[in-house]
Amino acid sequence: MNWNKWFRTALIGGSIVLLAACHSMHKNSYDPNAVNDANAAYNNGNGVQTAGLHRTGNFNDQVNRNGRSSTLVSNRIYYFDFDSNIVHDSDKPAIAANANYLIAHPNAKILLEGHTDPRGSREYNIGLGERRAKAVAELLRANGVSPSQIRIISYGAEKLALQGHTESAYEKDRRSVIAFLQS
Amino acid sequence: MLRKLISLSFFFIALFISYPASAMLSLELTRGVAGAIPIAIAPFALQDNSSTTDVSDIITNDLQNSGRFKVYGRHALTVVPSSLAEVQSNYFHRLGADDLVIGKMKAVGAGRFQVSFQLIDIVNGQQTLSSQNVILNRSYTVSSDELRTLAHHISDLIYQQLTGIRGIFSTKLAYVVVQRPDNAPAQYTLEVSDQDGYNPQPLLTSPDPIMSPAWSPNGKQLAYVSFENQRASIYIQNVENGSRYLLSQFPGINGAPAWSPNGKKIAVVLSKSGSPNIYVMDIGSHKLTQYTNDWYINTEPAWSPDSRFLLFTSNRSGGPQIYQITLASGNVSRVSYEGDYNARPSFTSDGSRISFIHRESEAYQIAIQDLDTSALRILTNAGKDNDSPSMAPNGSMILYDTIYNGRSVLAMVSTDGRVQIRLPARNGEAQDPAWSPYIS
Numbered sequence: 001m002n003w004n005k006w007f008r009t010a011l012i013g014g015s016i017v018l019l020a021a022c023h024s025m026h027k028n029s030y031d032p033n034a035v036n037d038a039n040a041a042y043n044n045g046n047g048v049q050t051a052g053l054h055r056t057g058n059f060n061d062q063v064n065r066n067g068r069s070s071t072l073v074s075n076r077i078y079y080f081d082f083d084s085n086i087v088h089d090s091d092k093p094a095i096a097a098n099a100n101y102l103i104a105h106p107n108a109k110i111l112l113e114g115h116t117d118p119r120g121s122r123e124y125n126i127g128l129g130e131r132r133a134k135a136v137a138e139l140l141r142a143n144g145v146s147p148s149q150i151r152i153i154s155y156g157a158e159k160l161a162l163q164g165h166t167e168s169a170y171e172k173d174r175r176s177v178i179a180f181l182q183s
Numbered sequence: 184m185l186r187k188l189i190s191l192s193f194f195f196i197a198l199f200i201s202y203p204a205s206a207m208l209s210l211e212l213t214r215g216v217a218g219a220i221p222i223a224i225a226p227f228a229l230q231d232n233s234s235t236t237d238v239s240d241i242i243t244n245d246l247q248n249s250g251r252f253k254v255y256g257r258h259a260l261t262v263v264p265s266s267l268a269e270v271q272s273n274y275f276h277r278l279g280a281d282d283l284v285i286g287k288m289k290a291v292g293a294g295r296f297q298v299s300f301q302l303i304d305i306v307n308g309q310q311t312l313s314s315q316n317v318i319l320n321r322s323y324t325v326s327s328d329e330l331r332t333l334a335h336h337i338s339d340l341i342y343q344q345l346t347g348i349r350g351i352f353s354t355k356l357a358y359v360v361v362q363r364p365d366n367a368p369a370q371y372t373l374e375v376s377d378q379d380g381y382n383p384q385p386l387l388t389s390p391d392p393i394m395s396p397a398w399s400p401n402g403k404q405l406a407y408v409s410f411e412n413q414r415a416s417i418y419i420q421n422v423e424n425g426s427r428y429l430l431s432q433f434p435g436i437n438g439a440p441a442w443s444p445n446g447k448k449i450a451v452v453l454s455k456s457g458s459p460n461i462y463v464m465d466i467g468s469h470k471l472t473q474y475t476n477d478w479y480i481n482t483e484p485a486w487s488p489d490s491r492f493l494l495f496t497s498n499r500s501g502g503p504q505i506y507q508i509t510l511a512s513g514n515v516s517r518v519s520y521e522g523d524y525n526a527r528p529s530f531t532s533d534g535s536r537i538s539f540i541h542r543e544s545e546a547y548q549i550a551i552q553d554l555d556t557s558a559l560r561i562l563t564n565a566g567k568d569n570d571s572p573s574m575a576p577n578g579s580m581i582l583y584d585t586i587y588n589g590r591s592v593l594a595m596v597s598t599d600g601r602v603q604i605r606l607p608a609r610n611g612e613a614q615d616p617a618w619s620p621y622i623s
Contacts, residue, residue: 083502111413120547121526121540122394122571122615123439123452124496124503126415127459127480130436153413154436158392163363165568165586 076178078136079171082117085131087139087176095136098178099143105183106146112137113177114154115161117170122156129154136176151181220345222246223255223280227300228265230289236327238288238298241334242341244379245352249342250602255280270312272305281306282318282345297324298333302341318344331381349621351575354378356582357386357396357405358593358616360608372611373407375422375619380606386420387427394615397440397449402622406430406440406449417451419466431464441484441493450484450493461495461508474508475515485529485537494518494528494537505539519552521559527571531598532578538562538598540570549583551598562600569594573618580604584614 075094078087087095102108114133116125133152141147162169224246227239243256255278264270265287275283286300299322303312319340325333332353339350360372371393376383387393391410398405399419406419415437420427431437435454442449449466452459461474461484474493475481480503483496493508503526505519519525524542531538534554541550541559546567552559563569568586575582580595580602587594587605591612595604606613 119568120524120542120570121483121496121503123482124480124498124526126436126438127452127454127482127498130454130459131480152435153410153415155392155410156394158394158410159369163589165589 078176080132080174080176082170082174083128085128085135087135092139095139096143099140099145102140102145102149103143106149107182108180109149109151109182111179111181112140112150112152113159113179114152114156115159115173115175115177116157117173118157118160118165119170120157122158125156126154127156129156132174132176136178219251219253220282221253221255221278221280222282222284222341222345223260223275223278223305224257224284225260225263225265225286226257227286227288227298228263230287236330236334238300238330238334238337239284239286241331241379242284242338245335245338246341248379248604249350249352250597250604251342251346267301267303267312267314267317270303272310272312275305284341291324294327295324296327296330297322298330299323300337302344331377335377335379348579349577351577351579351618351621352378353622354576355402355619355622356380356593356616357398357407357619358584358613359393359396360611360613361591362611373405375405378618386422386425395439396615396617397442398617398619399442400444400446400620402620405617406442408438408440417449430466430469439483441486443486444488444490450486452482452484461493463493463510474510474513483527487530488532488534494530496526496528496539505537518554519559520557525550529572529574531574532576536598538572538574538581540572549581549596551581560600562596562598563594563603565603571615573616574598575618576620580618582616582618584616 075091076098078091078095080086102110112133114129114131116128130152133154137150137152140150157173161172161175224239224243226237240257243254246252247254262271262274265285270283270285283303283305284300285303286298288296288298291297301317302319304316304318321340323333335352338352342348342350342352355375356378357373357375360374362370368390371389371391372385373387373393373396374383374385386405387409389409389411391413394408396405396407403422404419405422406417409416409418414432416429417431417437417440418427419430430449431451431453433453433455436452436459438452440449440451447466448463450461450463453462454460456476458478459480459482460476461481463472463474464470475497477499479497479499481495481497485494491510493510495506495508496503497506500517502523504517505525505528506515507518508515518537519539522541522543526540528537528539536551536553538549538551541548541561543561547569548561549563549569549572550559550561562581563585566585566587570584572581572583578598580597582593582595584591585594587607591614592608593606593613593616595606596602
């Protein structure tokens with residue numbers, strides 16, 4: 001049957017495309033440059049710069065497969081109010097999108113950083129920073145991410161986003177950051 | 184060509200490892216004591232010009248910067264005696280000095296110097312002084328690179344003689360320098376310098392943060408937290424030979440190391456249970472004893488001088504407050520009540536008072552509290568970001584970091600609040616300081 005033959009051709013062709021896609025995805029996953037780019041995204045630009053994973057095509061496929069939003073997936077910095085470890089509702093879609101990426105990529109591993117503004121005691125700030133990172137980790141886990149994919153580190157006030165001692169700088173300092181150790 | 188390349192690469196290596204020979208920190212007395220002890224320090228007679236280190240100038244700076252002396256030094260004196268027979272007491276009476284330091288320095292060969300000094304009581308002196316007026320009279324032979332250390336030692340002797348308190352001029356400071364070059368990653372350096380900021384030596388350089396240096400009671404080792412390899416770990420490093428070993432690298436926080444007074448244990452903060460809690464680790468066996476066990480933030484343990492108590496910071500009542508663990512029973516009691524933010528406690532050397540960070544009117548200040556009366560006194564009055572207080576071994580001064588002209592700098596305040604000193608870094612930011620114990 002023509003239709004059957006067409007279907008078979010389409011199936012084989014589609015498989016090749018899929019395989020190719022998988023292959024390129026696999027290659028990207030272990031491309032150290034991609035990991036470095038991802039990590040550099042928050043190291044440069046004083047921590048306020050966000051950047052994508054440089055393969056949004058694959059990323060969107062994964063997100064769409066779960067029938068969830070694919071927006072804000074590149075947002076990996078979440079800000080907190082003064083003396084608070086409550087994640088803003090506006091950050092939850094981005095955290096869910098990152099959760100979906102991690103679920104779809106079980107080999108992916110993240111370092112979840114917690115940060116505070118520079119005011120007050122350094123070691124107490126280490127404690128506060130850990131609470132912020134844990135709040136994001138809890139949301140990732142609630143979305144189904146395996147705890148083995150998440151490592152938490154609190155830098156407290158030791159890696160400020162901005163060096164100024166103003167309220168606007170402090171707002172950028174109080175954050176949790178997802179850094180991909182392995183994409 | 185190869186030779187040229189080699190010499191060129193040596194040049195670059197030298198460029199990278201060269202370290203500023205001058206003081207990293209420069210000491211500025213910002214406020215001294217009214218009614219300080221007036222003392223004249225005559226420039227020491229130098230037999231030849233073979234030394235570039237002027238011992239009497241260092242003594243002058245030490246005593247001046249302690250805030251407890253009014254020093255008449257090189258620029259104030261028109262008469263410069265170097266032996267008792269040359270001292271005209273009338274001149275020093277008119278000047279208003281109570282005491283006089285004179286001395287001599289001469290090269291004795293092989294790069295060594297003989298230094299002698301005398302501390303002379305002027306206020307009780309007659310027209311002609313006799314050996315009765317000589318309070319201290321010492322002589323030393325040292326190598327040229329020991330002259331600074333000797334000068335600090337002489338300052339210690341004079342300070343103790345005239346105030347009754349052991350001097351701290353021979354102690355060291357450990358602190359973290361952060362360099363943030365434009366368009367390059369930050370660099371963190373753990374440094375140790377003399378108490379006056381001279382002779383800075385790097386102990387550890389890292390692209391990742393270093394924090395919470397803590398001196399062992401004998402002053403030979405430093406424990407600190409390093410974030411190298413993106414983990415918080417506690418290391419113990421030998422200050423003299425630079426060798427180090429990993430003490431603690433549990434998952435999560437490894438922080439706030441504090442040596443027990445006998446140097447056999449270290450109190451640490453670990454969050455391996457899920458939240459930061461206070462533990463005491465036996466350094467020899469690495470055995471842990473847990474002292475807090477809850478879901479709050481418990482951190483910054485500090486030993487009492489008698490080893491019976493640990494102070495710590497906890498937010499179990501809301502904001503951070505100071506608590507005390509009785510080690511024998513494990514009982515915990517609250518120590519600070521004033522204000523909604525009190526953190527980073529430490530005892531004075533006699534155990535009668537504690538200092539900590541106290542927030543008042545949005546400003547973080549260094550405060551001291553009497554443990555008997557609970558009376559709290561704020562010692563700092565400049566800036567809003569005073570942090571990381573560390574007590575001098577004689578309990579007279581507190582070292583801390585503060586923001587000055589937009590940069591983190593080290594500063595000192597006396598525990599009576601009357602003397603204030605700033606030690607700005609020449610470059611970069613200096614932070615998270617720890618005052619050494621007596622190093623003898």
